[in-house]
Amino acid sequence: MALDYSSLGFKAIIAKLDNGVLVVTLNRAKQRNTFGDTLPAELIQVFDIADRDDRVRVVVLTAEHTAPAFCSGADISKGWGMLFRPEEDLEGETAHRDGGGQVTMAIYKCRKLTIAAVNGHAAGVGMTAMQLPFDFRFVWEGAKLVFPFVRRGINPEAASTYLLPRLLGHSRANSLLLSGITVSPTSPLISNLYHEILPRREDVFPAALALAKDLAINTSQISVAYTKGLLQHPGDTIEENHILDSRAIKLLGSGKDAAEGALSFKERRNPKFPDTLSKNSSPWYPWWRTVDVKHHKAKL
Missing domain, CATH: 3.90.226.10 (2-enoyl-CoA Hydratase; Chain A, domain 1)
Structure with missing residues (x-):
């Protein structure tokens, strides 16, 4: 429900x-x-x-x-x-x-x-x-x-x-x-x-x-998430960013949302993106290391 x-x-x-x-x-x-x-x-x-x-x-x-x-x-x-x-x-x-x-x-x-x-x-x-x-x-x-x-x-x-x-x-x-x-x-x-x-x-x-x-x-949920990830967690150099961009676009480009994005553009209509983060995200995402900000008591 x-x-x-x-x-x-x-x-x-x-x-x-x-x-x-x-x-x-x-x-x-x-x-x-x-x-x-x-x-x-x-x-x-x-x-x-x-x-x-x-x-x-x-x-x-x-x-x-x-x-x-x-x-x-x-x-x-x-x-x-x-x-x-x-x-x-x-x-x-x-x-x-x-x-x-x-x-x-x-x-x-x-x-x-x-x-x-x-x-x-x-x-x-x-x-x-x-x-x-x-x-x-x-x-x-x-x-x-x-x-x-x-x-x-x-x-x-x-x-x-x-x-x-x-x-x-x-x-x-x-x-x-x-x-x-x-x-x-x-x-x-x-x-x-x-x-x-x-x-x-x-x-x-x-x-x-x-x-x-x-x-x-008009935006793809999964494309938005990957783009926000690239903006928030870029590489340290332009070369690293190039590698991240390439990996992401290879994954997204083979998805249903990319196909729908191209088809809807060709047919001049609003897209109906089917992919969702819970069902269609790659194991590679997120690619960055998450930092635990919680305070942990020292063990005696």
Whole structure:
């Protein structure tokens, strides 16, 4: 029986699947969609499920456009201690794994296409985990955007010091992360982060959804996964990349999706790609070494 996302008991998000597009809506408007309570765990869970659900081809994350913010950052209403688990202290100084980073990993590792529809202000983790690991980002022109970490006495989290320089270059990343200034989406420091900048808040999600629907119909699930893998885990040299490209295209080129892609192009119609990750992926994929980021207690 197919999974019903509404049956998962989410409180901080609302998840709905329709024709290959899974829309995940933040549901903490009264708390300015702060990153707290059950939200981190629910985001990790829903992106993990989406990764393994063959029905899902695209995931869109958004908030209600009437909410005070898309995500106003971490919930520190009771201090920074809310971000840490007491049991971590018992396990030692190396035990902590920040929640924003765990969400980033879940989104970044999702083999499906991901879109962030940023229809409100965003700060801190609302800029890092809730935007940087996505494949596409749409934003409201009037949004206030800030990486405030150095002005709050902490460091950037959620793997943002890895992702942001790769997305915008080190110079722009330095300007944003080391100053903690608030910018608008049209600022030359950050405008290149976005696929599209929309003049009205209410236009952001429809624009993102239109792209999601197009991608759900016209892209191959398995081709997307391999392409994301090549982008995220390239070789160290151009020669190594050439070898990876060659191996991947040899495998994909002999698949049903490649045949359908060529036939649909010839017949001038939308493709109907039959291959899925659960049934048609090669044992060669993934070709990279996965890193275990969990803390493991030392054995005495």
